[in-house]
Amino acid sequence: MFMLLHERWFTEEWRFPVQFNQALTSGTWIPLGIALGITALAVVVWRARGRREVVPGPIELGMKWENYQELLSWMPLVIGIHTAVTLLVSGVSLKLFVPNLDLPANFLGALFGLVQIAVALSFIYGALTRFGAIALAVAWLGGAIWFGPMRLLEHALFLGIAFFLFTAGRGPLAFDMSLERLHRPVERLMPYAVPVLRVLTGLSIAIVAFTEKLWNVPMGLAFLAEHPFNFFPALGFSGIGDREFLLIAGTVELTFGLLLMSGVFVRLLILVLWLPFNLTLPLLGWSELVGHLPIYGIMGLLLIWGEARPESDQALVEGVAGHDGGARRAKAER
Numbered sequence: 001m002f003m004l005l006h007e008r009w010f011t012e013e014w015r016f017p018v019q020f021n022q023a024l025t026s027g028t029w030i031p032l033g034i035a036l037g038i039t040a041l042a043v044v045v046w047r048a049r050g051r052r053e054v055v056p057g058p059i060e061l062g063m064k065w066e067n068y069q070e071l072l073s074w075m076p077l078v079i080g081i082h083t084a085v086t087l088l089v090s091g092v093s094l095k096l097f098v099p100n101l102d103l104p105a106n107f108l109g110a111l112f113g114l115v116q117i118a119v120a121l122s123f124i125y126g127a128l129t130r131f132g133a134i135a136l137a138v139a140w141l142g143g144a145i146w147f148g149p150m151r152l153l154e155h156a157l158f159l160g161i162a163f164f165l166f167t168a169g170r171g172p173l174a175f176d177m178s179l180e181r182l183h184r185p186v187e188r189l190m191p192y193a194v195p196v197l198r199v200l201t202g203l204s205i206a207i208v209a210f211t212e213k214l215w216n217v218p219m220g221l222a223f224l225a226e227h228p229f230n231f232f233p234a235l236g237f238s239g240i241g242d243r244e245f246l247l248i249a250g251t252v253e254l255t256f257g258l259l260l261m262s263g264v265f266v267r268l269l270i271l272v273l274w275l276p277f278n279l280t281l282p283l284l285g286w287s288e289l290v291g292h293l294p295i296y297g298i299m300g301l302l303l304i305w306g307e308a309r310p311e312s313d314q315a316l317v318e319g320v321a322g323h324d325g326g327a328r329r330a331k332a333e334r
Helices: 020-024 026-048 065-073 075-092 107-125 129-147 149-153 157-168 175-179 190-214 217-226 242-262 266-278 286-305 310-333
Strands: none
Touching (some): 065 075, 129 157, 149 190, 157 190, 157 286, 190 286, 190 310, 242 266
16 A cells, blocks of 8 residues: 555644755655656557557447447546635635645635535635636645745646636536537637646656655654554564655555656556555545545546547537537437
């Protein structure tokens, strides 16, 4: 069970500043070399296979094209709702996106909290979703100024979600669609919607590998002292202590992040990631669940999407347009 989680959420973060001087040590270059080597090998194998996924997608399993469109058209709603829950909890708790980014108990903090609540409601109801996506991106940029860019890069996936929902809209069962305003996908941006979301999610995972493990061993050791997740001694590998476990966990996390950014074997990667992202939930509780909800929505989309293809972009566009067309026909019939 490798720690694909945020130690910052469960430690006194102020005690453990990121040790950027570790960037020039073997504790960085060896994991980075391993991660880059595995990613390069995966890209070569993927291209040699003719850019084919190992895990078949819905179409390969026999799903009708119309049903595939319908399935994809619901993914903006899934991602929107998952993200909204996290934003609501953060907003009312005076946090920015995640438990470790504490907002000040003053007008500025309340403003950041209110923006998150407003964006969450926008995503839940599908009302003015594009304005909500813009507000989410502005909140992220404001956080990068307030907390520093590195701490917000750990959560670059929120910027990806903002771009995805701005481009695709919130999909079916949305006020925007009922009002026939701001609901149609921005077709010229659709080829970039999922790749940008995937790359920024992978970047979040890769950055956390550095800032919470490879460049922050004291934080990792403090976390493991409270949560003994190092399972290697139980398997007979007594020589792998907590420090070595952190090095392995950081390497694995960095590799997953780079592979996700590369866009190869996406479905297989999502299936592999499912276990480490969920196995810690019973042990770490609600903070872990709420913090990871946006990632679960993104993983659902990528599992369906797989390899980026122009026809998938069109399927999402036509799927949402199909809902729009159905609403128009029902209105005309009445």
